[in-house]
Amino acid sequence: MEQDIRADKEELLRFAADRESDKRLIDDPSMHASDIAEALLELKEENDETDYNRVINALPPALLGLVALELPEKMRDDLIKTLDNVRWAAIIEELDTDDATDIIQKIEEIDEAKSYDILRLIGVDLKENIENLKRFDENSAGAIMQTELFSANLGEKISDSIKRLKKMVAEEELSNIHFVFVVDGQNKLKAMLSLEELIMLDMDKTYEESLTLLDEPIFVYSHDSIETVTHTVERYDLAAIAVVDHFRRLLGRITSDDIYDLIEDRATEQLYSLAQVGESAEAYGGAIKNGWARVKWLFLNLGTAILSASVIGFFADSIERLVALAVVMPIVASMAGVLGTQALTVTVRKLALGEVKLEDAKSVILREVAIALFNGSILAACAGLLSWTWFQMPALSAVLALAMLSNLFTAGFLGAVIPLVLKRFGIDPAVASCVLLTTITDGAGFFTFLGLATLILL
DSSP: OHHHHSOOHHHHHHHHHOGGGHHHHHHOTTOOHHHHHHHHHHHHHTTOHHHHHHHHHHSOHHHHHHHHHHSOHHHHHHHHHHSOHHHHHHHHHHSOHHHHHHHHHHHHHHOHHHHHHHHHHSOHHHHHHHHHHHTSOTTBHHHHOBSOOOEEETTSBHHHHHHHHHHHHHTTSOOSOOEEEEEOTTOBEEEEEEHHHHHTSOTTSBHHHHGGGSOOOOEEETTSBHHHHHHHHHHHTOSEEEEEOTTOBEEEEEEHHHHHHHHHHHHHHHHHHHHTOOHHHHHSSOHHHHHHHHHHHHHHHHHHHHHHHHHHHHTHHHHHHOTHHHHHHHHHHHHHHHHHHHHHHHHHHHHHHTSSOGGGHHHHHHHHHHHHHHHHHHHHHHHHHHHHHHHOOHHHHHHHHHHHHHHHHHHHHHHHHHHHHHHHTTOOHHHHHHHHHHHHHHHHHHHHHHHHHHHHTO
């Protein structure tokens, strides 16, 4: 199945061997940019620089630009350094403004002088559009919009606008058309029609005459957050959405493919962050390179494990006097770790998707605490009964149940609080939450259980 839906490496090399293959590379549906990027990654991992460079040199500018955006960060950085300014200018000229801006910003991060020289080589209009998009905050709608769109004036006859649209598509000025954005004389957005709605209108009428048939347009402001854009597109199931300024003047559009990429990128980032590994390192490089990328977090976890062990060492005499404590003690910490991670994951996800804000902290915490107490009561009772059956020591069973309920409450509370606090101070909650949660729940669990056991049993 996989071979049917992605570009085969050998097939790609055959295409690259023939410089006349450029047109076929664009037309062949199996040669999607993401598939080519995957094949290039495979060549890179095999250290096959000859074939890798042959494919890069064979790709037409527009396709190479899209491939560059799909490559892992390290490979893309290498490509930025390798290709000369003239070729990068040709690539950027072929891309939509949002993709062109992404490429320029990535080049700027690597070599600011190189990006400046490339901008000097491209057309004035495209350069101006790129400079305008670069001014927006990177987490705003304005930063991810493209200025290529089809708009029609209220006074324009619908048949005339369709002729104009056909001409623009034929001349490859526009692609991926979903909506016609209707504006007034001041370029203020008045309506948004899908192509299906458009062909149902009377061709001999103007848009203004048909406006009573149209719904109020859905749009986002250029300063709106990416989370707002994502939620709006998902809520109304849109293929594209208009971006306007404070005065509702049409600036650009954001298409659903860009939204999907954002959702995927953020989900991937959150997953890697929760596991405390780097996306770039995992996608590119061998075992040793990836190992070094992860080891700093393992050392940090080693330090937290030593702290937990020191708590156990403090009660060493109690454990020596009652060996059963050592048998059931891990249950308290283990269950709290799992429950805390559940609360942590749910809270981090909601923060990442914008489903909760810091003002909602109280309701989020109360919800997770309520869940923790509910689950904790059931699990504590089960663990207590199991311990009673095992050791025939009612007091030990009571200590285990109390300690587990207490630590599960702590885990649920901290699983919600830690991400919210980190977010409040501008720290990515996905990166640091796990370490803090594990340290506190392990230490608190051991201390609570052994402390109660020392007071009650010994």
